[in-house]
Amino acid sequence: MKDKIRIAAGQGFWGDLPDAPVRQVEGGEIDYLMLDYLAEVTMSIMQKQKARDPNAGYARDFVPLISRILPACVERNIRVTANAGGVNVEGCAAAVRDVARELGLAGKLRIGIVTGDNILDRIDDLLARGIELRNMDTGEPLALVRDQIQSANAYLGAAPIVEALNQGARIVITGRATDTGLTLAPMIHEFGWAPNDWDRLAAGTIAGHIIECGAQCSGGNCQYEWQSIPDLANVGFPIAEASPDGTFVITKHEGTGGRVNVPSVKEQLVYEMGDPHAYITPDCVADFTTIRVEDDGADRVRVFGIKGKPATDTLKVSISYSAGYKAVGTLVYAWPDAYAKAKAADRILRARLDRLGLHFDQILTEFVGANATHGPLAGEPSPDLAEVQLRVGVRGNDRKAIERFTKEIAPLILTGPPSVTGFAGGRPKVEEIVAYWPALIPKSEISPRVKVFDV
Amino acid sequence: MANEKWKMENGKSRHLERQSKRFLMKVQLTKLAHARSGDKGDTANVGLIAFRDNLYPLLVREVTAARVKAHFKGICKGEVERFELPNLGALNFLLHESLGGGGTLSLMTDAQGKTFSTALLRMEIEISDDEAAELGLS
Numbered sequence: 001m002k003d004k005i006r007i008a009a010g011q012g013f014w015g016d017l018p019d020a021p022v023r024q025v026e027g028g029e030i031d032y033l034m035l036d037y038l039a040e041v042t043m044s045i046m047q048k049q050k051a052r053d054p055n056a057g058y059a060r061d062f063v064p065l066i067s068r069i070l071p072a073c074v075e076r077n078i079r080v081t082a083n084a085g086g087v088n089v090e091g092c093a094a095a096v097r098d099v100a101r102e103l104g105l106a107g108k109l110r111i112g113i114v115t116g117d118n119i120l121d122r123i124d125d126l127l128a129r130g131i132e133l134r135n136m137d138t139g140e141p142l143a144l145v146r147d148q149i150q151s152a153n154a155y156l157g158a159a160p161i162v163e164a165l166n167q168g169a170r171i172v173i174t175g176r177a178t179d180t181g182l183t184l185a186p187m188i189h190e191f192g193w194a195p196n197d198w199d200r201l202a203a204g205t206i207a208g209h210i211i212e213c214g215a216q217c218s219g220g221n222c223q224y225e226w227q228s229i230p231d232l233a234n235v236g237f238p239i240a241e242a243s244p245d246g247t248f249v250i251t252k253h254e255g256t257g258g259r260v261n262v263p264s265v266k267e268q269l270v271y272e273m274g275d276p277h278a279y280i281t282p283d284c285v286a287d288f289t290t291i292r293v294e295d296d297g298a299d300r301v302r303v304f305g306i307k308g309k310p311a312t313d314t315l316k317v318s319i320s321y322s323a324g325y326k327a328v329g330t331l332v333y334a335w336p337d338a339y340a341k342a343k344a345a346d347r348i349l350r351a352r353l354d355r356l357g358l359h360f361d362q363i364l365t366e367f368v369g370a371n372a373t374h375g376p377l378a379g380e381p382s383p384d385l386a387e388v389q390l391r392v393g394v395r396g397n398d399r400k401a402i403e404r405f406t407k408e409i410a411p412l413i414l415t416g417p418p419s420v421t422g423f424a425g426g427r428p429k430v431e432e433i434v435a436y437w438p439a440l441i442p443k444s445e446i447s448p449r450v451k452v453f454d455v
Numbered sequence: 456m457a458n459e460k461w462k463m464e465n466g467k468s469r470h471l472e473r474q475s476k477r478f479l480m481k482v483q484l485t486k487l488a489h490a491r492s493g494d495k496g497d498t499a500n501v502g503l504i505a506f507r508d509n510l511y512p513l514l515v516r517e518v519t520a521a522r523v524k525a526h527f528k529g530i531c532k533g534e535v536e537r538f539e540l541p542n543l544g545a546l547n548f549l550l551h552e553s554l555g556g557g558g559t560l561s562l563m564t565d566a567q568g569k570t571f572s573t574a575l576l577r578m579e580i581e582i583s584d585d586e587a588a589e590l591g592l593s
Contacts, residue, residue: 040558041559137495137496137498137557221491223489223491223572223573224489263489263504266502266504266543266544266545267489267490267491267502267504269502269543269545270490270491270500270502270504270540270543270545270547271491271492271500271502272493272494272495273493273500273502273538273547274495274500276538276540276547277538288540288543289539289540289541289542290542291542291543292542293543305542323559323560326562328562362556363562364555364562364563366563366564368564372564373565373570374573374574374577375530375574376528376529376530377526377527377574377577391564393562393563394562395560395562433559433560434559435558435559435560436558436559438496
């Protein structure tokens with residue numbers, strides 16, 4: 001057994017720095033590269049792409065990325081875990097296989113795929129059997145939005161990824177797997193942790209939580225002494241250096257920018273936290289009130305003491321559904337009296353919308369530069385503000401009403417308060433809203449499938 | 456009543472005023488803690504982290520769920536829950552019904568609640584001059 005493995009995070013979200021995974025592979029020693037591609041509503045985008053093109057429906061950037069790093073991964077024995085498969089794991093794996101063959105690596109590696117998360121075709125059956133898939137936030141039954149559903153996937157945990165690694169996969173591609181599972185699986189595979197070793201599973205899960213947002217634990221978006229964080233242009237993405245006993249060190253490659261210290265790791269630990277006693281994943285329930293962190297030298301933080309509890313008997317399901325339309329229009333008003341002009345423009349706009357008889361589920365006005373982020377906490381804006389952006393958004397089910405709204409923004413330039421600009425983008429776009437419906441499903445309903453094949 | 460005692464002067468955040476026989480002092484949370492915030496649906500979470508271990512009990516005592524609810528008046532329309540993490544010197548707050556529906560439904564610039572962290576740091580608490588000296592704040 002290795003006494004230490006280094007798991008590097010290469011993406012904090014789909015759309016993060018494109019070269020970050022390459023720099024993780026080339027910048028120093030690592031054993032695993034972990035890539036998280038799936039935000040909450042990403043699956044619905046992929047489902048739509050697949051409906052148009054049966055070969056699509058996965059994170060396409062993953063394939064050219066693999067093409068860049070695969071020779072080094074094979075040469076230096078680096079393995080990749082990625083939830084890049086979206087709603088077409090097989091298609092993604094086939095594209096990766098083609099790339100590997102083009103690189104002359106046929107016969108030199110195995111690819112593993114994990115499926116079984118997609119339950120879109122089973123929704124009616126589940127509902128008919130009394131599994132209501134109630135919204136975890138609102139308590140409403142899924143039947144309310146049955147006809148609007150676009151995608152439905154259960155979050156799979158580490159176990160099927162471990163199975164693929166055990167069968168020798170160099171690259172493991174999943175659909176909707178948890179980001180923490182992508183980090184935990186290599187530790188279970190390497191260290192042979194038991195399925196009920198809750199403390200160690202919780203430790204690996206928390207390591208995953210710390211690195212899953214990429215550089216957000218290594219100096220990015222860090223409030224603590226942010227002015228002195230060095231060289232963010234060259235920010236180093238995080239690496240979890242895990243030991244068999246469940247302790248780990250968060251660090252980054254030498255010679256990179258950013259900073260890993262106790263405050264930077266603490267900030268990421270509390271990010272998107274709910275009840276800290278129960279961070280629930282498919283693999284275990286981690287207790288954040290047991291985490292201990294200490295400095296372990298320059299850009300190294302040691303994490304230890306973590307306790308876990310048994311996993312629950314449900315999995316979280318991520319369902320996306322169409323929820324109407326929205327549009328946001330903006331204009332910029334300049335000094336003097338920028339805020340007063342923007343407020344006057346908002347009153348005029350709303351009077352015109354009323355006269356047109358347009359109704360929206362919601363209309364929201366914000367004044368960027370005055371109070372868009374902190375609202376009333378920002379206090380009364382100074383009359384000397386150099387400029388204020390008027391930002392008006394509307395949302396509703398009537399697409400025509402939203403479209404009509406978009407035609408009322410630009411006319412304010414010639415028919416409203418003076419010294420206004422910022423309309424070069426043209427009319428606001430009407431956006432279809434795909435909303436997120438979190439639910440729980442009994443684990444017994446979901447059977448993850450693992451397939452491993454030679455390239 | 457407290458508000459009358461602490462009238463603002465030229466936007467300065469710290470004031471001294473005689474009350475009975477001791478001095479009280481206002482301290483903004485920016486002097487005591489850093490923070491990070493995020494979202495879960497229509498709920499914003501704010502993690503508040505003490506700069507030093509000896510400041511954590513002060514946060515526990517002063518930054519209560521009720522005070523945070525009052526601070527976010529007009530922004531947080533639901534309950535505020537608070538969880539304590541003494542191991543990290545941190546408090547976690549859940550601000551329900553704060554993000555205009557949350558996720559893609561929200562029309563807000565900050566639909567993900569990313570700036571609720573510094574919005575909380577605007578809060579001021581009152582401590583005695585003696586305690587401030589003990590904690591190295593004066």
